[in-house]
Amino acid sequence: MAMAEKFDSLEEHLEKFVENIRQLGIIVSDFQPSSQTGLNQKLNFMVTGLQDIDKCRQQLHDISVPLEVFEYIDQGRNPQLYTKECLERALAKNEQVKGKIDTMKKFKSLLIQELTKVFPEDMAKYKAIRGEDPPP
Amino acid sequence: MENFSALFAAAEPPPAAAAAVLPGPGTTELTGSTNLITHYNLEHAYNKFCGKKVKEKLSNFLPDLPGMIDLPGSHDSSSLRSLIEKPPICGSSFTPLTGAMLTGFRLHAGPLPEQCRLMHIQPPKKKNKHKHKQSRTQDPVPPETPSDSDHKKKKKKKEEDPERKRKKKEKKKKKNRHSPEHPGVGSSQASSSLR
Numbered sequence: 001m002a003m004a005e006k007f008d009s010l011e012e013h014l015e016k017f018v019e020n021i022r023q024l025g026i027i028v029s030d031f032q033p034s035s036q037t038g039l040n041q042k043l044n045f046m047v048t049g050l051q052d053i054d055k056c057r058q059q060l061h062d063i064s065v066p067l068e069v070f071e072y073i074d075q076g077r078n079p080q081l082y083t084k085e086c087l088e089r090a091l092a093k094n095e096q097v098k099g100k101i102d103t104m105k106k107f108k109s110l111l112i113q114e115l116t117k118v119f120p121e122d123m124a125k126y127k128a129i130r131g132e133d134p135p136p
Numbered sequence: 137m138e139n140f141s142a143l144f145a146a147a148e149p150p151p152a153a154a155a156a157v158l159p160g161p162g163t164t165e166l167t168g169s170t171n172l173i174t175h176y177n178l179e180h181a182y183n184k185f186c187g188k189k190v191k192e193k194l195s196n197f198l199p200d201l202p203g204m205i206d207l208p209g210s211h212d213s214s215s216l217r218s219l220i221e222k223p224p225i226c227g228s229s230f231t232p233l234t235g236a237m238l239t240g241f242r243l244h245a246g247p248l249p250e251q252c253r254l255m256h257i258q259p260p261k262k263k264n265k266h267k268h269k270q271s272r273t274q275d276p277v278p279p280e281t282p283s284d285s286d287h288k289k290k291k292k293k294k295e296e297d298p299e300r301k302r303k304k305k306e307k308k309k310k311k312n313r314h315s316p317e318h319p320g321v322g323s324s325q326a327s328s329s330l331r
Contacts (some may be wrong), residue, residue: 015200018201018202022202028243028248029247029248030246030247030248031243031244031245031246032245033245036242036243039241039243040233040238040241043233043238043241044232044233047230047231047232047233048230048232050230051230054230067220070216070217070220071217072194073194073209073216074208074209074210074215074216074217075208075209076193076194076195076205076206076207076208076209077192077193077194078190078191078192078193078194078196078197079194079197080185080190080197081190081192083181083185084185084186084190087173087178087181087182087185087186088186090172090173091173091182091186093168094168094171094172094173096168097167097168097169098168098169100168101167101168101169102169
């Protein structure tokens, strides 16, 4: 849960920072001289806001982000799609490899069977050394 | 995920006897014959991301972020890739702006020209829509700012297209009110203050 708190703190600072910028934009889009003080305050909040975000770095120095996820963000796509695609690819590869392993096991069992017919004594020695494999 | 269990139900542990006599392949090591998603306790994650539909756009992930975030970063030089490839060169400390520095930010009064107007896209808030509209016409800074951020945190979902269409209409109305060609209160104020 400490991990979630670290992210919450960063998220909060980022949200405040973005909100400050958004308000700056509103002030500037139709500026009135009376807004000058408010503008200056917000400009300085940009600096302190960045300071606060920078302070969050220490707590998160061990977090790694895969570069590929940035591709999704740069294209305006949901980064959760990256996670989804990773999991799907992992499962697909897992299934593929399991298929290969199962096929190899079947082949091994058939090979031992046929070799035992042709070389019974040698195969008996082989099995004594290797031990019995479970049926595929 | 439906045939998950069926596919991996037949997987059996490797023979211990063979490991004791000769180290054979796939005896104690983790291989693809095991369901690795279960092994690494990722079933919950799998169901969360692959069990239901994940929305396509970045704005679905960050609904409260203002601006047109669904546009590619290359369009407005806001890509993360460019930040990594060419990190900006900056000093190591954050110093507040002094009074002398702030004189550089004394602005002329009046509306910005069309090309610079980027910030009218605000995070849509269903409940506060009325308040927002009022505050925008009366005051540059919405007075309800503290409560706005609370509302933002409470609000989780947003209606995309109808909301954005409405905001675009409001923006267009405001733009017409402030344009130099449009005869009105706003433009006459602007022309008197500009030097």
